[in-house]
Amino acid sequence: MESAQGFARTVMVTGGAGFIGSNFIRLVLAERPDARVVNVDALTYAGCADNLADVRSDARYAFVHADVRDAAAMAQAFERFAPDAVVHFAAESHVDRSIADPSLFQSVNVGGTAALLEAARAAWACRDGFRAGCRFLHVSTDEVYGDLPLDPCCSDGSDAFREDAPLRPRSPYAASKAAAEMFVGAYGATYGLPIVTVRCSNNYGPRQHAEKLIPKxxxxxxxxxxxxxxxxxxxxxDWLYVQDCCRGVLAALEKGRAGQVYNLGGGCALPNVRLVEAVRDALHDAGAARAAAFSVEHVADRPGHDRRYAMNCEKAAAELGWRPTTPFEEGMRATVAWYLERAGVV
Structure with missing residues (x-):
């Protein structure tokens, strides 16, 4: 993929009505004036069309209401819009839900990715391989690596997972994302499809679904x-502000080497109990009066709950020129302010 000056003319974003996807679309439209964006989303419970209400009238934006598992709908979207690139966010992403219904995660995250890959392969194929400039970027998660002991074995963080670490997923969600990665890699190796994968740490910020820890x-x-x-x-x-994540995804799309994987982490590792205390402090600073009675209720632990995640992101810094730039306190203040404004609390 070329630099920003030669950015892909049309980008298909799957799951673009979701949390990270909607922030990514907004970033592309704001910073890449020559780009068009096609948002493909099934609008399940986690997708909200209003997340992109402010860009609906933009002539460079189009919406397709479709499920990535629907091969015919994906083929039709490729034929209609002729995207130069795909950024694949669409996925079931909540670990608790994967424990309750693993088959859904297999269907959407694995089956949907396979259907989308096949649609891209068919649409971009040409006599010499694939159309020049095309790119399939798959968005994955740090959870595919499995977990680490709570106490780091090395004070310098050298126990953090690098991109070549083996994948040892421990939840149905993580397993489905790892399996999807295997399909992405296989399409690169078998057919030569130009693919790039990013593995992101826990995102936070505006527009996240209420089932996630911070908005909850x-x-x-x-x-x-x-x-x-x-x-x-x-x-x-490890907490990564969503705007920093989106910039990392964009950098991987434009600068990443085909066939490569890049870790995108926030460099802000916190125990969950400290995380909710940080939310409490931000609420107090924002003047949310009812939050003064803030309390925590410890409940039975989740089955197979991963202890700790940590990723080494030196490769993204060296090859993509990407590092997170939003301090955690600043990102938390912006996140809390967005939710309070939406709720009319302040």
Missing amino acids: TIERACAGLPVPLYGSGSNVR
Whole structure:
């Protein structure tokens, strides 16, 4: 993929009505004036058309209401819009839901990815391989690596997962994302499809669905309800502000080497109990009065709950020129402000 000056003319974004996808679309339309964006989304419970209400009138934006598992619909979308690139966000992403219904995650995350890959392969094929400039970017997760001990074995962080670490997923969600990655890699190796994969750490920011930890904490605190926290709350996650993630995805799309994987982490590792305390502090600073009664309710731990995630992101820095730039406190303030404004709390 060429640099920003030669950015793909038309980008198909799957799952673009979701949390990260909608932020990514907004970024592309704002910073790549020559780009067109086609948003393909099934509008399941986690997708919200209003996430992109402010860009609906943009002539460079189009919406296709379709499920990535629908091979005919994907082929039709490729034929109609002739995208130069695909950025594949569409997925079932909530671990708890994957434990309750693993077959859905297999169907959407694996089957949907396979259907989309086949549609791209058919649409971009030409006599000499594939159309010049095409690119399939797959968005994955740090959870495919499995977990690490709570206590780092090395103080310098050298136990963090690099891109060549073996994949050892431990939840149905993580397994489905790892399997999807295998399909993406296989299409690159077998057919020569130009593919790139990014593995992202936990995102946070505006427009995230209320089932996720940070918006759930905000909403329950503002309602005067206790915040449920699995086990002791000692499980560690690395938090990445969504705008930084989207810039990393865009950098991988434009600069990433075909066939490569890039880790995108926030460099902000926090135990979950400290994370909800940070949300509490941001709510207090924002003047959310009802959050003054903030409390945590420890509940039975989730089965197979991963202890700690950590990724080494030196490759993305060296090859993509990407590093997260939003300090956690700044990102948390912006996140809390967005939810409070939406709820009319302040």
